[in-house]
Amino acid sequence: MNTEQLYQQRLARYVTAMRNEKPDCVPIRPFVAEFTAKYAGYTCQQVCHDYNKAFDAAVKTAKDYGWDAVVPNMVYVWTGLAQAAGLRYFGIPGIGIPHTTGFNYIEPPEGEAWMREDEYDELIRDPTAFLYNVWLPRVSTEVSRVGEPSTYRNNLALVKSSMAMLQYFYAFGPQIQRLRTEAGTVSAIAGIFKAPFDILADKLRGYIGLTMDMATQPKKVLAACEALMPHLCHVGLTTADPTKQVPIGFWMHRGCVPFVNPGQFDSHYWPTLKPIVEEFWKHGHQTLFYAEGKWKHHFDTFRELPDRSIVFHCDRDDVFEVHRRLHDKFAISGGIPNVMLSYGKPEEVRDFTRRVLREVAADGGYILDSGAIMQDDTSVENLRVMTDTCREHGVYCSGALLPLTAMPPCDVPASIAQRQQLTGMTGRPAPRVKPGVCLPWEEKVKELPEISGDRDLIRKVWEDIEALGNTYIWQLLLSF
Amino acid sequence: MIDMKPLYEAVLKGDAATARALTEQALASGMEPITVVKEFMVPAMDEVGRRFECNEYFVPELLLAARAMKAALELVRPLLVKSGVEPQGRVVVGTVRGDLHDIGKNLVAAMLEGGGFEVVDLGVNVTPEKFIEAVKAKNANIVALSALLTTTMPAMRATIEAFKAAGLRDQVKIFVGGAPITQKFADDIGADGYSENAPGAVTLAKVHAARAA
Ligand code: B12
Numbered sequence: 001m002n003t004e005q006l007y008q009q010r011l012a013r014y015v016t017a018m019r020n021e022k023p024d025c026v027p028i029r030p031f032v033a034e035f036t037a038k039y040a041g042y043t044c045q046q047v048c049h050d051y052n053k054a055f056d057a058a059v060k061t062a063k064d065y066g067w068d069a070v071v072p073n074m075v076y077v078w079t080g081l082a083q084a085a086g087l088r089y090f091g092i093p094g095i096g097i098p099h100t101t102g103f104n105y106i107e108p109p110e111g112e113a114w115m116r117e118d119e120y121d122e123l124i125r126d127p128t129a130f131l132y133n134v135w136l137p138r139v140s141t142e143v144s145r146v147g148e149p150s151t152y153r154n155n156l157a158l159v160k161s162s163m164a165m166l167q168y169f170y171a172f173g174p175q176i177q178r179l180r181t182e183a184g185t186v187s188a189i190a191g192i193f194k195a196p197f198d199i200l201a202d203k204l205r206g207y208i209g210l211t212m213d214m215a216t217q218p219k220k221v222l223a224a225c226e227a228l229m230p231h232l233c234h235v236g237l238t239t240a241d242p243t244k245q246v247p248i249g250f251w252m253h254r255g256c257v258p259f260v261n262p263g264q265f266d267s268h269y270w271p272t273l274k275p276i277v278e279e280f281w282k283h284g285h286q287t288l289f290y291a292e293g294k295w296k297h298h299f300d301t302f303r304e305l306p307d308r309s310i311v312f313h314c315d316r317d318d319v320f321e322v323h324r325r326l327h328d329k330f331a332i333s334g335g336i337p338n339v340m341l342s343y344g345k346p347e348e349v350r351d352f353t354r355r356v357l358r359e360v361a362a363d364g365g366y367i368l369d370s371g372a373i374m375q376d377d378t379s380v381e382n383l384r385v386m387t388d389t390c391r392e393h394g395v396y397c398s399g400a401l402l403p404l405t406a407m408p409p410c411d412v413p414a415s416i417a418q419r420q421q422l423t424g425m426t427g428r429p430a431p432r433v434k435p436g437v438c439l440p441w442e443e444k445v446k447e448l449p450e451i452s453g454d455r456d457l458i459r460k461v462w463e464d465i466e467a468l469g470n471t472y473i474w475q476l477l478l479s480f
Numbered sequence: 481m482i483d484m485k486p487l488y489e490a491v492l493k494g495d496a497a498t499a500r501a502l503t504e505q506a507l508a509s510g511m512e513p514i515t516v517v518k519e520f521m522v523p524a525m526d527e528v529g530r531r532f533e534c535n536e537y538f539v540p541e542l543l544l545a546a547r548a549m550k551a552a553l554e555l556v557r558p559l560l561v562k563s564g565v566e567p568q569g570r571v572v573v574g575t576v577r578g579d580l581h582d583i584g585k586n587l588v589a590a591m592l593e594g595g596g597f598e599v600v601d602l603g604v605n606v607t608p609e610k611f612i613e614a615v616k617a618k619n620a621n622i623v624a625l626s627a628l629l630t631t632t633m634p635a636m637r638a639t640i641e642a643f644k645a646a647g648l649r650d651q652v653k654i655f656v657g658g659a660p661i662t663q664k665f666a667d668d669i670g671a672d673g674y675s676e677n678a679p680g681a682v683t684l685a686k687v688h689a690a691r692a693a
Contacts, residue, residue: 091580098578101631106580207583211540215494261538293659316659338630339660377631 006184010068012404014186014367015245018286018311019409020331022364026357026394028067028387029188029333029367033074034102034376035383036061044102044376045093047075051168055175063183065387069246072175072187074373077103077480078168085161085476086141089114089203102375107206114138115204117213120220123204124227127431128438131473135204139476162472189288191239191248192478193280195273196225196232197260198253203477207254214264225272226428233276233425234435235474240285244408247286247311250277257297270301279424281309284410288333291315292372299325306418308409315371323360332360333367336386341370342377346385353389361394368394438469484511484520487552491524491594494544496551503552513559517596521549521556525594529679539587542678546590553593567598569689570620574606575658576635581628584658587678588624595682597622597689608635608642615643615652622685625671627658636661637669653688655681 001009009024016023032039037047040057047054054073062070082090082103091097091104108114114135115123123130137145142157144150176187194202200221201210213221240248254260255269277287289302290313302312303326311331314322319335326332335356340348353368360366368390370378410419433440441459445451451458484506490499506516528545531537537545560567573589575582582604589601600618602610611623623643625636636656643649653672656665657680666674673684 101578104580208543211543214540215544258532258538259540261540264540339633339662339665342630343633343665372630375629375631377633 003181003184007180007186008406009404010184011186011245012406014069014188015406015408016404017365017367018247018308018331019407019412020308020327020329020365022396024404025396026361026390027069027367028065028369028390029069030065030067030369030383030386031071031074031188031373032058032061032378032383033373035374035378037075037102038376038378039064039380043100044075045099048077048093048103049079051078051080051171055171055178058175059178059182059185062179062185065383066391067183067185067387069186069188069367070179071189072172072179075102078164079103081161081164081168081480084157084164085480086143086157087476087480088139088141110206110208113204113206113209115200115209117205117209117217120213120217120224124220124223126433127227127231128433128470128473131477132438136473136476139203162468165472165475166468186246188246189249190241190246191236191285192475193232193236193248193250193276193287194478195250195252195255195269195276196228197221197255197269197272198251199228199232199477200224201254207259211260214260214268218264218268222268222272225268227431229272229276229428230425230431230435231474232478233279235478236276236280236287237283237285238436238471240280240283244284244286244410245406247288248280250287250289252289252291252295254293256291256293256295259293262297265298265301270298274304275423275425275428277305277309278422281306281410282419282422282424284408284419286311286409289313291317296321296325302326303329305329306415306422308412308415311367313369319356319360323366327360327363327365331365331367334369334371335360336368336370338370338372338374338378341374341382341386342379344382346381349382349385350389353386354393357390357394364396436467436470437463438466438473441466484516487516487520488524488527491521491545491548491552492527494541494548496544496548499548500551500555503555507555507559513556513563514565516556517553517560521552521594522596525549525591525682528594529591529682532677532679542587542591546587546594549594550590568596569622569685570598570600570618571622571624571685572600572602572611572614572618572620573624573626574602574611575604575626575628576632576639577605577607578635579627579629579632580604581626581658584628584678585624585626588626588657588681591678591682592624592685595686597682597685608639611639612642612646612648615648621652622688623652623654624681624685625654625656627656627661630660633660633665636671640670653684655684657681 013023014027017027034044036057037044040060042053042057047057054075079092089106091106093099093101133146137143142153144154179185201207236248280287287310289310292315294316296317307329312326313333314335441462487502571592575585589599593599600614627633627636655673656671657675663674675681
């Protein structure tokens with residue numbers, strides 16, 4: 001089989017499992033981050049600073065292990081971009097933190113959160129403007145505050161970081177192609193999404209700050225989550241896979257019990273998340289619920305979502321329980337403990353993987369992976385054992401008889417009907433400035449002399465470029 | 481004698497302002513500082529822990545209660561020191577080398593304080609040497625190590641080894657915790673105890689304190 005045939009076979013295998021059906025065998029989709037450096041002979045510092053090395057490492061690792069799908073670069077923060085923007089929330093290997101680790105997110109102390117407790121109204125009024133005017137100058141060592149004199153370094157930082165972002169994004173197309181032609185491996189996810197409540201904790205108020213706000217100003221928090229919804233939904237939809245085969249990555253950080261209490265989950269986290277996931281599904285996109293930590297308190301709530309609309313990824317939950325509670329509705333991934341993959345004996349890995357294949361994968365709808373992303377502590381040998389065990393014991397006898405197809409999960413007839421009935425984001429109040437735009441054309445046009453000729457063309461070009469400004473700030477917030 | 485039930489309630493509800501005001505009143509009315517701690521704060525934090533264990537309280541309630549307790553304790557602590565009252569035990573707390581996660585560790589520290597222990601919090605990214613120094617300087621008898629990353633779990637082992645090398649291993653009980661840690665791992669590295677949550681850390685420390693007494 002040549003690599004393209006291999007690619008087609010793996011794509012069909014992976015997508016079939018995500019349709020919650022039985023492929024020919026269990027697909028393997030490990031989220032390997034700094035592990036790729038260790039395996040491919042690079043340092044963590046190298047893959048962080050030089051994304052071409054990270055790309056090489058990802059291709060080599062996927063190829064040698066023969067995996068079905070991987071993320072094109074799970075060491076996703078490129079320090080070139082982070083440094084150009086002067087982002088304070090990263091520790092960069094070799095600069096202030098040891099050169100031997102990967103990049104490190106850093107959270108400021110409570111009183112120095114990137115958004116202050118009295119800034120909710122400003123965020124709610126216009127989230128995009130808030131991010132540019134308040135948030136960016138605060139998270140950056142370079143960018144000047146609005147009202148303060150602009151500086152040489154401010155100008156440089158904005159130009160350099162936005163060009164760096166484009167350069168980096170444009171590099172992903174060829175990298176996805178390399179994975180396909182050199183390794184026959186599928187790019188596992190497309191697009192980025194985080195829940196409104198999570199993003200408030202992650203990059204704005206911090207977990208402690210948000211927890212305090214939930215006690216003192218819960219209505220403001222809810223309004224902020226609601227104000228973020230259309231924008232986060234827009235980012236998800238515009239970065240998703242146009243062929244609808246692979247899901248949108250949704251990184252679930254701190255919305256689960258016990259980080260929040262059940263009442264807060266019901267009043268804030270879920271009502272501002274569910275409509276977006278439904279909206280994605282209405283458009284044909286699955287969401288990968290990358291459920292970091294333990295989410296067992298919320299399995300019944302997740303069941304409110306339409307069949308197949310999500311793939312549930314299991315980190316530290318009991319994967320056998322996940323299977324019992326969710327398998328009839330959604331495909332499942334993950335569940336192999338990172339601690340075992342790093343420090344366990346090969347026999348343990350083999351036995352546990354076999355048990356997962358036997359009990360969780362039996363009826364299809366399962367994708368093999370570890371619980372959390374794999375850093376350089378993961379054992380090369382144990383990942384080999386996990387992979388080999390799956391290739392040996394993860395073969396379906398009946399599945400192989402059916403022709404494998406890569407038909408997107410949304411095109412399953414039962415799903416088509418269901419998707420048409422979804423409410424999603426419909427009926428929600430429109431934001432003051434529509435998602436994807438910073439400075440609306442309607443405002444800009446007032447400043448311009450009368451326009452003649454092809455008005456639509458002029459408007460479209462304005463809005464397309466405008467969208468770049470929007471992409472920059474929301475991607476900084478969500479991806480970097 | 482003033483009614484101190486409201487102080488207990490204020491800590492339980494996480495109402496820092498009330499907790500502080502009531503403590504002020506109690507001290508002004510001549511109540512012994514140690515009585516305020518023993519009769520009200522410690523029982524309140526015990527109850528917080530109990531409620532957490534049986535899923536009535538969650539991390540937000542834990543955080544709020546810990547803050548209320550801290551607000552009250554700030555008034556009492558200097559008086560305790562002056563009167564020479566010995567704490568239940570002295571605990572050195574920290575997140576191990578290479579690891580910057582501190583939300584769980586801070587909760588552990590707060591619950592231990594609420595449990596009547598003197599806590600020395602070394603923060604995050606703490607080297608074995610710093611743990612040892614602090615134990616020596618404070619004459620601590622308990623060390624609580626936190627790690628949230630599989631990559632930093634080995635730093636726990638290294639810390640325990642360093643205590644052995646320094647000849648201090650028998651002088652302290654070492655407890656470990658954090659999301660990826662298991663009882664088995666704790667046993668493997670020769671720790672004296674593990675718990676999956678912050679109230680559990682207090683139980684461990686109390687059992688040890690009772691044994692040591
Ligand atoms: C918040 C968070 C962060 C914040 C930390 C902010 C802070 N001030 O702590 C930030 C954004 C900075 C961060 C950074 C990183 N993180 Co992080 N983070 C998390 C997250 C979302 C929650 C952790 C948390 O705060 N839990 C809340 C507290 C209350 O729980 P807890 O810590 O477990 O504590 C409880 C118990 O464990 C126990 N306990 C804790 N300590 C002790 C000690 C003793 C003695 C006892 C008895 C009990 C005990 O009591 C606590 C309360 O009951 C987890 C994912 C998740 N949902 O779990 C990832 C997670 C831990 N992070 C992860 C990673 C990979 C990272 C980074 C490497 C990412 C990166 N490349 O930058 C960096 C590393 C930075 C570093 N060097 O440490 C991974 C680890 C994967 C792995 N293989 O181990 C996780 C699991 C996410 C994932 N699924 O991929 N992170």
